[in-house]
Amino acid sequence: MSVYLREYLTVVWFGVAALAIGGLLLGLAALVRPSKPSYDKGIAYESGVDPVGIGWSQSQIRYYVFALLFVIFDVEAVFLFPWAANVERYGTFGLVVMLVFIVLLLDGLVYAWKRGLLRWV
Amino acid sequence: MLALDPILEGPLLWTPLFIIIGKVLFIFVVGLVATMFMVWYERKVVSGMQNRIGPNKAGPFGMLQTLADGIKSFFKEDLLPTRADRIVFRLAPFLAFVPAFLLWAVIPLGGDFSNGNDGTVTWFGHVTRVQLADPPVGILWVLAMSSIGVYGIMLAGWSSGSKYPLLGSVRASAQMISYEAALGLSLAAVLLSSGTLSTAGIVAGQNSLVDWNVISTGIVPFVIFLIAVTAELNRPPFDLVEAEQELVGGFNTEYSGIRFALFFLSEFMNVVTMSAIMVTLFLGGPQPLFDIPVIPGALEGTIWFLVKLFAFLYLFVWLRATLPRLRYDQLMDLGWKVLIPISLGWFLLLAALREFSPDGDAAESLRVVVISFVVAVIATGLFAAALKVSARNRAAANQPADNTGVTV
């Protein structure tokens, strides 16, 4: 049994406590709140007028582009962390390695930028 | 090198167990009280800045206003839209609320870090930290939890089965992930100067004012982090998520009663925890600026921590009262074209500086600040010039494009 696992278990207890307080609040509210459902209360709120069409509409492709780019840069950040925490050990060679890595990815960003991908039309 | 929390070593006895349970409860209560305080504080300060009185009826200075609002929401009907996805609709508030809480777990809330102490305190004969957990990857825990927080907002909007919440949540999640990239990249600069990923280790490394990461990393990562956090929290001027004029109320439009209150709570709790994380990363956490006499070391750390925390809370309210909301294209431009390139460039600059002068003393920190400042001024100038040139180019380029009818 590792001490670390015990440490995470403490956090799990903390999370359980957070879940419990949320559940408790909802449970208490369920006891005291009124419940008079009607058709009008169930329809979507669109500033007072009757909703048009179905609720699930298509959203734009632009969001997807940014999500894709985010995945790439998130992976990059993950690669930076262990290197940054141990930078002294790699010397100039390590610096060059990281320079190449970052510059290549910045190139990617500049390319996407140049092709207008980052432009929110 | 910091060892882990000593209380977790050795056999599990009753006293340590009670101390751990006590810590869980204590940090839990601190989290809740701080959040409720923040709700009141924001309303009060904003009203002061807008020349209004603000909440003043419930309790002294209206301090119990949050409690009153909370009690009110108990008695509100819980509406479930007919079109909603019932399971996800009920799950989403928890997905927002629990990660907000879990962020508290890794923040050092006090302890004596001064003069190279390792921040441990002795309670009932047991040595421990004023921190729930100190995992070796504490700072990544922060990133992980904030990326889980995206789900709460995303699913809340989707499950409502209504257009405006869906739009609001897609907007919000695209914004949050964009700035999360900048957040992570500016964080790397902090790791460069602290050499560890554990939060207690990061605090312990910031021994004197020049060692505070805000100075030793040359301010720029701090500014990027602050901007990214503000966007991550969907706070003004980045509150496009709940732009009332466009989206009714944003992702939580269809929520009511206690479920809405959970979203509201988690939003404000995130403000407090993110402020605490900035204090930990950049301002030395419980590290004292000067020694307060009389008060014992451990308590002093908590006092300093709270003082710094308040400064950030005030800053957030101040930003809200001062700045107008950005447009969405401006928001994305700022995140992708400014913050990410600058934070990457800055990271490389710091790494190079470190490589060629490895002794991290006080003079070194000051040198970093001076160089950073010069580079920042030059970079800003160049960037402004580039923007001007490209704006002119675009104006020139768009002219014929409009005539030929090509839509861009």
Next chain:
Amino acid sequence: MSDATFLEFVVFFSAAVMILGGAVGVITMKNPVHAALGLVLTLFGVAVQFVAMQAHFLAAVQVIVYAGAIVVLFLFVIMLLGVDESMDLSIEPIPIQRPLAAVMAVGLVGLVGAAIVRARDALIIAPGDGIATAADAGTHDANIKQLATNLYGDHVFAFQLTSVLLIVAVAGTVLLTRKWPKDVADTESSDA
């Protein structure tokens, strides 16, 4: 069985339930968003297993990259398509995919089974073997230091190739999302 190993067993078991439950959820749920949530559950379970094996960094990365970025990307796709509950799942866009999936599944089970049988002897690790865990080395950051040494020392070429892979992904994103007429691309290059 001592208390400590019992606790480890409980952690392993609950994480395994999370992984398998999530995986079953992914393929049985009709609603794509529910399936994506099942995937999140699976990824979390894997993160818990990593923590139990003291691979803290890997666990954090698992949550940050997979749960935080990739599944969010999936959810964006689902929202992008505007998938409705009324969509008929019985229509097959590619008729061969069901038999193909069955063949693949059988093959995968065979592969995993063979791996288990072959690796049964290798899996017994004597104390002191294997990677240096944080507890062995006595310092807090041993796990990350070990990982960094491997990544930027021994496998530095693979690390560099990763950046090539990532930039290919950027190029792919550009190609995937927009088709550019020649004259428009020229005006776009002056974008600020």
